[in-house]
Amino acid sequence: MALDMNGSMSRLPIIDIIIFDCTRLTYIDQNGVETLIDTIxxxxxxxxxxxxxxxxxxxxxxxxxxxxxxxxxxxxCYMSVMDAIADLEHNNNDKQ
Incomplete structure (x- = not known):
């Protein structure tokens, strides 16, 4: 639970998956890979x-x-964000 802008209690969204869009990532070195691993x-x-x-x-x-x-x-690791979303939705529908 959290307070919203009006001071009312609201439920926080549940986050299961983060899609990291690498579109603008043009280079990653060993330090970057280590940082990404630490973040994950x-x-x-x-x-x-x-x-x-x-x-x-x-x-x-x-x-x-x-x-x-x-x-x-x-x-x-998906070719595009849309591919990731489509696969996640497909897998979610399979679980239901």
């Missing part, structure tokens, strides 16, 4: 998962080179 691990502590979308081929190769996919499922 931190949000996992709260029961939230992160998926990546729109990684350029160059960024994806640097993620591979820096062992990012050792602890991150490459199937959670």
């Amino acid at each position: 691990n931190t949000i996992r502590e709260y029961g939230v998962h992160m998926i990546l979308a729109s990684c350029s081929q160059f960024v994806y190769k640097n993620l591979e080179k820096n062992n990012f996919f050792k602890n991150f499922n490459p199937r959670h």
